[in-house]
Amino acid sequence: MHDERLILASASPRRLELLAQIAIVPDLVDAADLDERALPCELPARYALRMAEEKARRVAARQAGAFVLAADTVVACGRRILPKPADEREARSCLALLSGRRHRVFGAVALITPAGKLATRRVESAVTFKRLSEHETADYLATGEWRGKAGGYAIQGVAARFIRALGGSYSNVVGLPLYETAILLASHAYGPAQRVKAPG
Numbered sequence: 742m743h744d745e746r747l748i749l750a751s752a753s754p755r756r757l758e759l760l761a762q763i764a765i766v767p768d769l770v771d772a773a774d775l776d777e778r779a780l781p782c783e784l785p786a787r788y789a790l791r792m793a794e795e796k797a798r799r800v801a802a803r804q805a806g807a808f809v810l811a812a813d814t815v816v817a818c819g820r821r822i823l824p825k826p827a828d829e830r831e832a833r834s835c836l837a838l839l840s841g842r843r844h845r846v847f848g849a850v851a852l853i854t855p856a857g858k859l860a861t862r863r864v865e866s867a868v869t870f871k872r873l874s875e876h877e878t879a880d881y882l883a884t885g886e887w888r889g890k891a892g893g894y895a896i897q898g899v900a901a902r903f904i905r906a907l908g909g910s911y912s913n914v915v916g917l918p919l920y921e922t923a924i925l926l927a928s929h930a931y932g933p934a935q936r937v938k939a940p941g
Contacts, residue, residue: 745932750800750811755897755916762912763919765926773799773811785817786847790863793849801853808931809853812917816892818844823892829882835893836881841872843906844892848913852925860929862921866909868896873903 747765749756752772760767773796779788796811816823818838826832838844848864873881881900887893894900896907896914912919 746804746807747926747931748800748804748807748809750796750809753916755895756812759912759915759917759919760922763923765923767810768807769804771800771804773797775799779822783822784820785815785822785845786849786863786865788822789813789815789847789849790851790861793851794859794861797851797853797859801857806855808855808926808929810922810926811851812922813849814891814913814916815847816844817847818842825889825891826887826893829887832882832887832893833878835887836873836878839870839873839892839894840878841870843867843869846892846914848910848916848918848921850918850922850925852929854929858929860925862918862925864910864913864918864921866907866911866913868904868908868914869906870903871905877903 746768749760749767749770750773752770757767757770775795777792792813793811796813797809800811801809823835823838824831826835846866846868850862852860884899886895886898886900896904907914910918910920
């Protein structure tokens with residue numbers, strides 16, 4: 742039996758806030774529990790898409806008949822996937838890589854429909870950091886904002902003062918590309934997304 746429930750396969754409060762911004766409120770949050778290690782030689786864009794697809798499939802297996810939405814965000818310097826720092830030392834290493842250079846943020850969104858169809862979108866944004874002084878780095882690390890953030894920063898937080906330029910989707914860098922998500926939901930007959938005029 743199909744229904745109109747939307748299940749968000751993510752425990753990220755940022756993704757819930759972003760969906761609310763476009764008047765989409767999931768009926769349930771059911772986070773997928775996955776091994777999120779990248780495969781050997783896996784490129785950042787492909788990794789983001791694989792993670793989103795695997796999260797969606799994992800949750801859809803226990804939420805049959807609903808719409809299941811999953812996403813993944815990857816911060817990359819060249820071919821290198823930056824982690825969500827486990828400690829201050831790792832966060833400092835991420836900031837050193839980002840300082841004074843442009844990096845890319847790859848976002849992937851996966852939707853499984855009540856009929857079991859998988860649809861995806863992939864987005865790429867470019868972010869340029871100013872060159873960080875040791876004092877700026879130390880001050881930022883002291884905020885603790887880097888915890889749980891891909892690449893060790895949140896563009897919507899204190900780190901906004903370090904961003905010289907942004908190309909592409911801002912919401913993608915925050916954690917969910919809203920334009921692509923709205924289009925994905927509306928084009929696969931998710932009722933609330935159809936009633937909200939899709940961006941365009």
